[in-house]
C-alpha cells in the first residue's frame with residue numbers, strides 16, 4: 258500500500274478525538290507531502306536539522322512537532338521551527354526554551370516526556386519527579402505545558418507496554434488537577450506503529466506513527 262492509503266486507513270480506525278502525528282524521521286519532503294495530501298495535519302521530526310531540510314516544502318501545510326531528544330544548543334532553532342516540543346525532560350531544558358521563546362515573543366507549547374520504564378539510559382523525567390518539575394515550570398511565562406509524552410521500553414510485544422501507558426495516564430490525570438497559569442493538560446502522546454491502538458485504549462489522545470505510514474525505515 259502507498260502512503261496515502263496508509264494514512265487514510267489509520268485515520269479511519271482511530272477515534273476523531275485522537276490526533277495523528279506522522280513521525281517523519283529520515284523521510285523526504287515528497288513523502289511527507291504525500292501524507293499531508295491524505296490528511297496528516299501534524300508532522301513530528303526527531304532532529305532540528307531534518308526539520309530545517311523539509312520545512313520549505315511543508316511550511317503552512319501542517320504543524321511541526323519536535324519528538325526527538327532536544328539538545329540545549331539546538332533550542333534557539335527549535336523554538337523558531339516547531340509548533341510544539343514533546344520531549345522536555347529537565348528544568349534546564351525548559352528554562353532554555355523559555356528564554357529563547359521570550360526573545361522572539363513566542364509562547365512555546367511543550368509536553369513533558371516521562372521515562373515510564375524508569376530506564377537510566379533513556380531520556381524522560383522519572384515519574385516520581387514530575388510534580389516537582391511542574392512546580393518549577395509554573396513561573397516560566399514563555400512556555401505552556403500542554404501534556405505528557407512517553408515512549409515506554411522496547412519490549413517483545415506491544416501488549417507489554419500497557420503498564421507503562423497506564424502509569425503515564427495516571428500521571429496525566431493527576432497533573433490535570435494541578436493548575437498553574439501556564440499548565441493545561443490537554444495531550445497524552447503515546448503509541449507508535451505497533452502500539453497505537455493499545456495506547457488509545459489506555460487513554461492516549463495523540464499518537465506518533467512512522468513506519469505504518471511511510472514504510473520501514475532503511
Ligand SMILES: *Cc1c(COP(=O)(O)O)cnc(C)c1O
Pocket residue numbers: 280282303324325408448449450451465466467468469
Ligand atoms: C520514530 C518515532 C516514532 C514512530 O515510530 P514507528 O515505529 O515508526 O511508528 C514515534 N515516536 C518517536 C519519538 C519516534 O522517534
